[in-house]
Structures are given as structure tokens and as C-alpha cells.
Amino acid sequence: MPADSAQPEPAQLDKHGYLFGQKIAASLSPLFHSVIFKELGLKWEQSRLDSADIPHFLTLIKDPNCFGASVTMPNKIGIMQHLEELTDECRDVGACNTIYYKPGPCGRRIVCGTNTDVVGVRESFYRNVSDPDAVFHHKPALVIGGGGAARSAVYALRRWMRATRIYLVSRDRAEVDAVTSDCAARGYGDTLVHVASAEQARGLQVPGAIVSCVPDFPPVTAEEKAAREVVEAFLGMEAKGCVLEMCYNPTPYTELGALAERAGWQVILGTEAMIWQGFEQAKYWTGLNVDDLPQNLVKEAIAKHLVQIARV
Template sequence: MTTATHALEVPVLEYTNSSFTKPDTSQLDRCAYLVGTPISHSQSPALHHAIYSSMGKRWGQVLAETHDLAGFIRYLKSDAKSMGSGVTMPFKVAVIPFLDELEEAGQAVGAINTIFYRNGSDGRRQYIGTNTDVLGVRDAFLNNVVGAPYKGKPGLVVGGGGTCRAVVYALRDLLGCSCVYIVNRDKAEVDAVIHEYASRGASHGLIHVASVEEAISLIPPAIIVSAVPDFQPKTAGEVVARQILETFLHRGEGSRPLLEMCYHPSPDTAISRLAASAGWQVIGGIEAMIGQGLAQASLWTGRQIDSDLREQIARKIKDMQAQRHKL
């Protein structure tokens, strides 16, 4: 665990002088938040409602859509009901200087999606940052793939944004891939990911695959995570990235797992269809969302999430998703 630099000391109730608008939590005994923008489409509050209602608690998660991160943090540190907060774009990196400590996953990824509390040795509340996205990716595979056929073999991530960083850590450090190929439309984004890992002495085994020729020459991946929105390739970079992915999809043998992180507005994406037609086992991104949310709930409540509760919550969320896509 590493102490974050420039931790912000925030006077109680100073949030009233900021542009952040206090959410309505009057119907809840305790609550967590999700801060970011835009987030109105997020299914995270529904997930957390399902978790806490299953525990028999009048707890929940409330959206805090704002551009004023500092104002939100001031409010968070003054709210007696708060259990912590989820953090999404564009604040996953910007939030780090506001925290007292980072757990290993947050430090390794360089991005935070969860804030939770711990009392320090002096009795004061410490604000801890971590990244449960990595656990969501890990659990999506562990709960849907028999054995570990990807261990010791190459993994692949499509995309170069914030999610890519979490996926790299999950594939290499949690699932045991020998190396991680990165395929992305923008070389500069991949360079930034590799540079960030290099700054922490952890860039070994990260390989930017920039052409179909390279894809043909490399050992095919045994596991893939798609971490890009569902769109039809238009630019030259997008077209090449899709061609590289298709090349990898059609190499190798047997049913290998692909996690399609995109599930909004629909889990039926172009990449999931390409993977299925090439014989891959497609795992929906809702699995990763459930896994990371359960990890957050455990941190916020101090309760262990057993397999029975996980299965119960997963059924509820998948039923809700199915009903939503029928409308």
C-alpha cells in the first residue's frame, strides 16, 4: 500500500461554497456514490440496490454527476451517511491527489474507480483508493471459463483508454498471461499506457500490435478483452485495428474466451458477433460490472460476498438487463 501525495485536507461542510449539488439521500440509511460525467445511463446504482436489498438493508448508491470533483470530495468527507464512492470518467486519475493512500491495484493501474474508508492509527478517517475493475475482469473469466487455459499464454486487449490499463493488470498479474498484446486505433494512446507501466518498472510483456503482418507472426492470444465502444470502423486507424483483431480471432484452435466490456446500449456488438462466428466463447461485460460492484460493496460494508449472494445478484441484474433490452 502506498501513500498518495498531495492529499487534500477538506474542512467540514465547505462543499456549500462549491458548484457541486448535494444529491438527495433522504430515503437511505447509508449510501455510496458514483462520481463522474456523463453517468445517467449507469447500471451501477441498480446493482448496488440489488446487493443491499438482498442484505435486508436500506442502503444504496446515488449518482453524483458533476464536473466539480473537488466540490464532490469536500461533500464526501462531510457526509455522515457515506460508505465511500465509485469513480468513473473523467476522474479516475484526477481523483488520486485527493486520497490518503492507494492500494496495490490502484497504484499498479494508475487509475482509481473506488474510494473507501479506513481509520488511521491516529483515529482519523483515511480515504483509500483502489481499482476493482481489475477484479471485475478477473472474475468474469474465473466464473465463466473452466480451468485456466490462458495461463502462461498471450492475452490481448483491444483499446488504449483507462479500461485498457486495468485489463493489462488483470490479464498479466491476476490471470497469469505470459504477455499482453495491445491493439488500438491510436498509437499515442498505446505508447502512453506502456510509458506509464514503464515508469513503475512494469512494462515487461506489453506488446503493441500495429499491423496485420505482426498479428500473423505472433503466437495467437488465448484470451481477449474488448474495451472499446461498439462502432463501425471509419478512420484508417480504426480499420487496421479491426483487421488485426479479426486476424487474431481466426488464428488458433478451440473455443477461447473473449470478454466484451461494452454492454450499453446493447451487449450484441459487432465484436461479439465476430468472435462468436470465429468460435470464441463470448462473455458479456455485465459479468465484469457485477464483479467489480460486488468487490466495491465488500469494501464499503466490510462484508464478504459469498458465492450464493453473487449468484443471486447476478440473476437479478441479468434479468433487469434482459427486460431493458426488450423495451
């Protein structure tokens, strides 16, 4: 029986939450959190809300039985101005992917926003790399892409992973300029370096950590091919590090991940980042520590789901 079908009917629920965004039919978030809620004995459910209607969403989350929400594109930036409190991560990245509540005066709840994607990036490396000092501490890092995930990666690499410089590679120079400008405005853009050619890459120190934040499509345009050449130049260097491939839809086994593995790099699947950011969300909603959540059960459920998808 599919996991979602085992959820209680709305009338039986004690609390409910939302996955708020568009193109979310394939999201693993409701399955992920349903495993946690069931194991903890909570009659909670996360429902998909395929919408960009922020005013309507804000009305829904006023319900006292709402435990919070996951927020995805295109709402991660627009929702921020409507929240009462933001964590440092949320403010510095410039995007919110999680809404939770804090108790306020006179029993009123304060609507808060955070960004757990940054934790997903950080934990993916620290829980899978046995010797961070040898692999990525105090070394340059590389981020491929220029969207919201790339900003989260830049934050995690700079804030927690001791990156000395962060190389940016993208098919779109305007995206790189936007990331650099946004990070500079928030006080951490001084270490970003746009790498525009394979020749330039070969003259740089090899990155210890690479985070790929682009879809799993083969390069077609001249700009896409140039960006891939830059990445391959880094992968071909003698020293090897670790690659986190953020893409996991429809499969975490991507072309870029295969290239990195063949070149001798350790590859971390994108499901790792999804899992650890999800545990961080559940921490905010349940009040439990991440280590007190049913981590093995969740990982097994996600792995089983990916196998089912692969068979379709």
C-alpha cells in the same frame, strides 16, 4: 415498479454513497448496489452525482454517514491525488474507481482508493473458463483499446492471469505509446507488444485471452479498419481461446463479440466484468466477503434490466 423507485427517502437512510462521474444516467451501479443493500437489510443508497467538480465531491464524502463512492470518467485519475491511501492495484493501474474508508487514529476515517475493474477482468475469466491452464495460462494475451479499461486489463492479465506477453491493438498509436509508457513507469511494461498490422499478427503466437475495451461501433476510419483487421487475424487462427467483451452499453451483444463467437472463441459478456467489480466494491463498503453477498439476486436483477432495455 423500477428498482430505484423502491429506495427509501434520504431522511430514512442510515448511510449514503455516490456514483461520481459524467454521462452516468444509464449506469447500472445504483441498481446493482440497491439489490445488495436491500437483501442485507441496509438502509443505504448510492446516488448519481453527474459532475467533474472534485472539490465539491470531497466535501460531500466527509459526511460521516457516507459509506464510499464509485468513481467513473472523467474523475478516475484526478481523484487519486486527493486520497490518503491507495491500494497496489489503484497505484499500479493509475486510476481509482472505488473510494472506501479505513478507521484511523482518534476515530478519524482514512479516505482510501482502489481499483476494482482489475478484479472484474480477472473474475470474468476464472468464473467462466473451466480450464484456465488449457485456455490462457502461460500464453500471450491481447488487449484491444488504450484507455483506462485497457490499463486495468493489462494489470489483471499480467498480475493474476499468467500472461507471458500482452499484445496491444488500438486505432490510436499515441494511446498505445501512453499505455506502454505508463506501465513501464510502474514496472510492468516490458511484456507489452504493439501489433500494428494483420501481417504482424499472423506471425505471432495466438493469445489465450482477449479483452476488448472499445465501444461497439463499426470501424469507419482507416485506422479503425486496420485495428479490426489485426483482431480478425488473431480470431482466425487455428487455436481458440476466450474473449471478454467489456462493452455492455446499450447491449452486451456486440459486433466484435459476434465475430469472435462465429470464429469459435468463447465469449464472455461485459456485464460479467461489471458484476464482479461491483461485488468487490460492495465488499469494501459492507465488510462482507464476496461469497456472502446476494450474487444470484444481483445477476437476476441485471439480466432483467437488460431485457427491459432491449424491448425499448
